[in-house]
Each structure stands twice: as structure tokens, then as C-alpha cells.
Amino acid sequence: MxxxxxxxxxxxxxxxxxxxxxxxxxxxxxxxxxxxxxxxxxxxxxxxxxxxxxxxxxxxxxxxxxxxxxxxxxxxxxxxxxxxxxxxxxxxxxxxxxxxxxxxxxxxxxxxxxxxxxxxxxxxxxxxxxVLFFYAMMQQFRLPSKYAYSFIAAFRLIPAVTEELQIRRNALKVRNIQFSKGVKGLYERLQSYTVPLFAQSIRRAQRIAVAMEAKQYQMGAARTYYYPTRxxxxxxxxxxxxxxxxxxxxxxxxxx
Amino acid sequence: MKKLKFTDLLITIMIGVVFGVLMKFWDDLYTVVKPIMPVARQLLYGMWFMVGPFAFLLLRKPGTAFIASIAGASLSAFAGHGIEVLMYGFVQGLAAELLFAAFRYRRYSIVIAGLAGVASCLASFGLDLIYGYAALETWALIVKYGLRAISAFIFTGIFAVFIVKALEATGVTSLIRPVDKKEYTMLDQ
Incomplete structure (x- = not known):
């Protein structure tokens, strides 16, 4: 891919x-x-x-x-x-x-x-x-590092999110879930996909943030960059x- | 005012990105419905306004609606929907954020969240006017944006509030929301 x-x-x-x-x-x-x-x-x-x-x-x-x-x-x-x-x-x-x-x-x-x-x-x-785009945004345009690193971390998790969506879709299919018709069905569909997806993503994002802070990542602190861009x-x-x-x-x- | 910690920020952006992925799949549905049922298509449109209000309902902190909206839009832009999505994400997030700010970030009800969606819808209408999407016959204009506003209310008000309630039941919100006074008093007993 x-x-x-x-x-x-x-x-x-x-x-x-x-x-x-x-x-x-x-x-x-x-x-x-x-x-x-x-x-x-x-x-x-x-x-x-x-x-x-x-x-x-x-x-x-x-x-x-x-x-x-x-x-x-x-x-x-x-x-x-x-x-x-x-x-x-x-x-x-x-x-x-x-x-x-x-x-x-x-x-x-x-x-x-x-x-x-x-x-x-x-x-x-x-x-x-x-990744280099976000590094350049930090270095050339002073984008605060907290946004840049959050974006990079969240983007890294996209494959996991799509995989989970796929798993959820299969799980619903195996259980032969039938949705109602109309707006109610739309809501049921949305809920059955989003709730597990969000619960898992929030846990994962929180764990990453805790890990970064445990390794002394500080918002707003002066820092050097692994990839210098100029x-x-x-x-x-x-x-x-x-x-x-x-x-x-x-x-x-x-x-x- | 409660400020965003790094954890909150990362979660906000993560929510935006997950919405971006969902919107990508939603877009497939939307494209199928688009030519055959123009009314149903406008009723599905509310999904695009949902990300900002949803993030705010979940985290309940200032700035989340705006940041999540931009994060969702940038994922869509990276997924090949073009940079105009980013402009739409910007104005929609800003409108929702301003609406929550007008209520001092203290209201999380269906009506207020729905109104935030309608505000996003209005902001995107403004951008549509500049872009040129809105040069339609008056009846077509009213049907299109009227349905879209209704859809915005349903998605950001009703759907978002109920999904957040369902998420509260899973217990993940305890990771992100500030600890309640009630919980402290429970410790004393």
C-alpha cells in the first residue's frame, strides 16, 4: 500500500x-x-x-x-x-x-x-x-511541538484504527446484526461502529501521552529536533x- | 478556566483523526447515495459537522471543538480530499467553538450541541457562497441548506450526545474528565 x-x-x-x-x-x-x-x-x-x-x-x-x-x-x-x-x-x-x-x-x-x-x-x-512536514512546521513556522507531535502520533495510529473498523464490521456480520430502517437505523449503525472505536482510540492516545510525559516530554519547553529542516x-x-x-x-x- | 493538558490535546487530535477515518468510509456511502437520492444525501451531510461538537462533549474543555475539527479535516486532506477541506474544517470548528464559548463552556445539552452543529453549517454555507456552490435557484438553495441544517442538528445534537453517553458507560471518560467534587467526598466517607 x-x-x-x-x-x-x-x-x-x-x-x-x-x-x-x-x-x-x-x-x-x-x-x-x-x-x-x-x-x-x-x-x-x-x-x-x-x-x-x-x-x-x-x-x-x-x-x-x-x-x-x-x-x-x-x-x-x-x-x-x-x-x-x-x-x-x-x-x-x-x-x-x-x-x-x-x-x-x-x-x-x-x-x-x-x-x-x-x-x-x-x-x-x-x-x-x-513526518518531515510537521518537523518543518515546528522549525520554520513555530508550530508548537505539542500539536506537531500529537498529529504525528495520531497519524501513526491510523492503520490500527482502520483495522479495528474492519474487525468490528466482521464481528457485526458474524453476529448477523440487523439494523432498523430510517434515522433510527442510521443511529444504531453509527453507535455500533463508533463506540468501540472511540473507546479503544481514547485509551491508546492516553497511554501514548502518559508515556511521552514519563519520558520527560514537556509542552512549551525549548527543544532540539531529530530531523533538522531549513x-x-x-x-x-x-x-x-x-x-x-x-x-x-x-x-x-x-x-x- | 480548565486548560488543555498534553493528554487532552493528544486525545482531541486522536478523536479528530478517527473521525477523519470514519468520514472516509461515510464518504463512500454518501457518494453512492448522491446521484439517486438528493434528499437523503443532504440528510447524511451532518456527519461532517459532528467532529468538533463531539470532541467538546467528550472532553468538556475550551479549544477541543476547534482543534478536533482541524485534525479531522487535515486527515481528510491527506486522504486526498483536497486542501479546501482544511478551510471548511477551520471555519466549521471555529463556529462550533464560538457557540460553546458563548455559553461559557458549561452547557453540554442536546440543544446546545445541536446549535453548535447548525452554527458549523452556517459557517460552511458562508464558505460555499464564496466558493460558488450557493449560486442555485432560491428553492434549491432553501431545500439544500435547510435539510443540511436539520441533519447538522440531528448528528451533532442528538447522535453525538447519545454516543458520548454510551462512551461514558464504557468508563473511558474517567481517563479524561477532571475528577468531580463528588468523587472526593466519596473518599472521605
Whole structure:
């Protein structure tokens, strides 16, 4: 499973400081979020598409596989907007469904926004190591160590959580548990899965915290780091390329 | 005010992460229901607002709703749902946190927890407006977000409160909640 996430080659994006990469991507996506112009949204989607397909360093086969959910979310968000979106110039109407020029525009805007988010999100997770990301957040952006280590510890426990969920599912199946219909059944289902899962996770998290404190982990104390992370020349290059290409995308959308 | 100890923080983040895993499975159900039953789909949506209020009901300390919400969202983001989930987690957690803060973190009832869910729903609606999800016909807008708010109340109010009660019965909450005055007096007898 985890072997799947080894890239074919390590591109320059891999060498960028992971925390800086996150902050830059996040800031750029806020621009995507608030932007309401369709041409700019399209050119951003193309820009981030180039980033994803060209520089994430994974084979095209894997990238296309990862694109499937992106295409589905593009279609599903776009389709709702297309059929139920508000608009004056109606092109086609059938009962509650109504397609207008405005709704087509909105559907495309929404679709390209969700593509941009998907491309950037995948580019980020494909080109970082989660542990180093939290170390860099502590060292370059002063994230308090208590949050970083809690996240790392909790993320480590994910395989245990999914395994427990699987066991619970099998246990319920073996006992042939029947759930009621409707909202009551929904609650029964939720309760029968979550209660054992949470009870176990809380015990485990508490034990880890006690163990860390027993080994003299102190919140807020000055500390050194096992993995030192720092800024390199590539970080400057990264920031310049990102700002440059976004500016280019903006100019192209204005003077198309 | 009771401050978060390291144990509380780790448990809060763990709850967020477990919710992230659950939401991943919930998402499969949601995707199946999505095209065929638009109404049922909105009624399932409350699950996404549950993490923050649930964490607060369990730990009963300030900050937990916000932190758990962010933790859940970051797991979803790492699981490939994109960075916008993180933005949603941020505003939803903040809204729930502010609602609990408005009652000085002293109310744990169904109504208050449900209202926290509705507040999260409102906050996510605000983000939807900016994103562009909300440019729908007025009737569609009211149906969509009305159902979503109802669902938020059911999940964060009713479901979360009862699940926390069930967890109290297992005894794990004694690990995390501060010791009651009542328990001290029991020692004296």
C-alpha cells in the first residue's frame, strides 16, 4: 500500500521545504477560492494541472488513476450547478431542471475551482513526507511541538484504527446484526461502529501521552529536533516560479 | 478556566483523526447515495459537522471543538480530499467553538450541541457562497441548506450526545474528565 506512493523520479518539488510548500499552496488556493472570474479559474486549473501531471514525479498511469475522483467531483459539482443554478437567459427547461447561460458559467467556474483544489492537494501530498512536514512546521513556522507531535502520533495510529473498523464490521456480520430502517437505523449503525472505536482510540492516545510525559516530554519547553529542516536555494526558486506562473495565468485570462 | 493538558490535546487530535477515518468510509456511502437520492444525501451531510461538537462533549474543555475539527479535516486532506477541506474544517470548528464559548463552556445539552452543529453549517454555507456552490435557484438553495441544517442538528445534537453517553458507560471518560467534587467526598466517607 505504502509502496504505491514511491515516485518514479524525485522532481525539484520534492526538495522544497514542505512547510513552505504548504503555506504557499494554501495562500494560492485562497485566491482560487475567492476568485469569481471564469477565465482566471480556467487558467489556474490548467496551471495546477501542469504542476500535477508534469512535476509530481509519478508515472502517468498512477496520475490518471488519481484523476478519477477529480473528474467525478468535477462532473458532480458541475452537474448540480448546471441543472439547478440560478439564471435569467434560459436555454432549456424540463420540470425542475433548467439550464441557463449563467448556470453553465457557474458550473464551469465551480468545476475548474474543484479541479484546481484537487490538483494542488494531490501535488502536495505526493511530494512530501508527512513526518518531515510537521518537523518543518515546528522549525520554520513555530508550530508548537505539542500539536506537531500529537498529529504525528495520531497519524501513526491510523492503520490500527482502520483495522479495528474492519474487525468490528466482521464481528457485526458474524453476529448477523440487523439494523432498523430510517434515522433510527442510521443511529444504531453509527453507535455500533463508533463506540468501540472511540473507546479503544481514547485509551491508546492516553497511554501514548502518559508515556511521552514519563519520558520527560514537556509542552512549551525549548527543544532540539531529530530531523533538522531549513530553507534552501530551491525554496526561493519555488516561490518565484509559483508567483510568476500565477501572474502569467492571470494575464493570460485577462488578455486572452 | 480548565486548560488543555498534553493528554487532552493528544486525545482531541486522536478523536479528530478517527473521525477523519470514519468520514472516509461515510464518504463512500454518501457518494453512492448522491446521484439517486438528493434528499437523503443532504440528510447524511451532518456527519461532517459532528467532529468538533463531539470532541467538546467528550472532553468538556475550551479549544477541543476547534482543534478536533482541524485534525479531522487535515486527515481528510491527506486522504486526498483536497486542501479546501482544511478551510471548511477551520471555519466549521471555529463556529462550533464560538457557540460553546458563548455559553461559557458549561452547557453540554442536546440543544446546545445541536446549535453548535447548525452554527458549523452556517459557517460552511458562508464558505460555499464564496466558493460558488450557493449560486442555485432560491428553492434549491432553501431545500439544500435547510435539510443540511436539520441533519447538522440531528448528528451533532442528538447522535453525538447519545454516543458520548454510551462512551461514558464504557468508563473511558474517567481517563479524561477532571475528577468531580463528588468523587472526593466519596473518599472521605
Amino acid at each position: 505504502f509502496n504505491w506512493f514511491t515516485p518514479k523520479r524525485e522532481t525539484w518539488l520534492f526538495r522544497v521545504n514542505p512547510a513552505l510548500k504548504f503555506i504557499v499552496f494554501f495562500a494560492f488556493l485562497i485566491i482560487t477560492l475567492v476568485n469569481q472570474s471564469l477565465p482566471f479559474a480556467l487558467s489556474q486549473a490548467i496551471l495546477y494541472g501542469i504542476l500535477f501531471y508534469g512535476f509530481s514525479g509519478y508515472s502517468m498511469k498512477k496520475l490518471l488513476l488519481l484523476s478519477i475522483p477529480l473528474v467525478i467531483s468535477f462532473l458532480s459539482t458541475g452537474l448540480t450547478m448546471l441543472l439547478f443554478g440560478k439564471g435569467e437567459t434560459v436555454l432549456w427547461q424540463w420540470g425542475l431542471f433548467k439550464i441557463s447561460e449563467e448556470s453553465i458559467r457557474h458550473a464551469l467556474l465551480l468545476g475548474s475551482k474543484s479541479l484546481s483544489f484537487g490538483f494542488v492537494g494531490f501535488t502536495f501530498i505526493l511530494t512530501i513526507q508527512p 530553507y534552501n536555494r530551491i525554496d526561493v526558486v519555488f516561490v518565484l516560479i509559483m508567483i510568476g506562473s500565477l501572474t502569467l495565468a492571470f494575464l493570460l485570462s485577462v488578455y486572452q
